[in-house]
Amino acid sequence: MRSLDHFAHAVQNLDLAGAAFERLGFQVLPVARHAELGSCNRIFQLRNTYYEIVADLDWSLPLLRDRMMPRFQCGDGMAIVSLTSDDLPRDRDTVAALGLAPDPILNARRAIPMPDGTTDETNSHCFYVWRDGRRRYLTLFLSHHYKPETIFVPVYQRHPNGAIEVTGLTYVSENPAGDTKYFGAMFGAPPVRASPTAVAFITPRGELVEIIAPPLLEDRFGAAAPAWCGLLGGYGVAMEFRVENLGRSRALLATNGVPAIDEGSRLVIPASHGAGMVLTFVE
Structure with missing residues (x-):
């Protein structure tokens, strides 16, 4: 069975949303942009999971933009949630065998400032398993982090x-x-x-x-x-x-x-x- 990996909370104004979570007492990292997906985010890390406040979805790849933008009909909020995977190709085959329709595997890499002042880059791959119509935002996806040291940093x-x-x-x-x-x-x-x-x-x-x-x-x-x-x-x-x-x-x-x-x-x-x-x- 899989556990929770991370949460993509879609917002229309990243500055306002980031400030809101800072008022709630979270250490929210600076803005980063997904090099291949196009969207940007601010995240805060927790034990085993992280919370992604994601914006600029209108700049993202069409397979994301066209599916994510309608979420704003109901305002800002959770758009999609990731579960854990330690073998994406295997899990993608498993999901497909169950009659679902997984998307291709994507790389959600982004730059991240490290505590020592250097900048590193994540290497996190994922695939979406979208639901259609009114159930679109009851969709899950799977992620695997090939550089977990950039995803889970104790000081963050x-x-x-x-x-x-x-x-x-x-x-x-x-x-x-x-x-x-x-x-x-x-x-x-x-x-x-x-x-x-x-x-x-x-x-x-x-x-x-x-x-x-x-x-x-x-x-x-x-x-x-x-x-x-x-x-x-x-x-x-x-x-x-x-x-x-x-x-x-x-x-x-x-x-x-x-x-x-x-x-x-x-x-x-x-x-x-x-x-x-x-x-x-x-x-």
């Missing part, structure tokens, strides 16, 4: 808010049960829970990935729940991060003027302060 994983790792990802979908087969094929395992309104997968690292129906948004996120945008059939709506100390995170958010709903065991930040994503901090 130290965040003022104390964030350590991603523990959860939530999608909203007009038909969660209809997403089960695709997600099961991509994760390489069946869901641990499934009903007409909610489907859940748990990765080998213990990350919880849920797909829920729109009526469950308020139950899950309370006053921070975003409105359901029915122009799309589904999309990523929330991320959960484990932090070192919830009190420290609480204080930082207050200092930076970021409203958070304090539920005691978790802090819930409305999507309006997460560039379209609900963010929760847990200890």
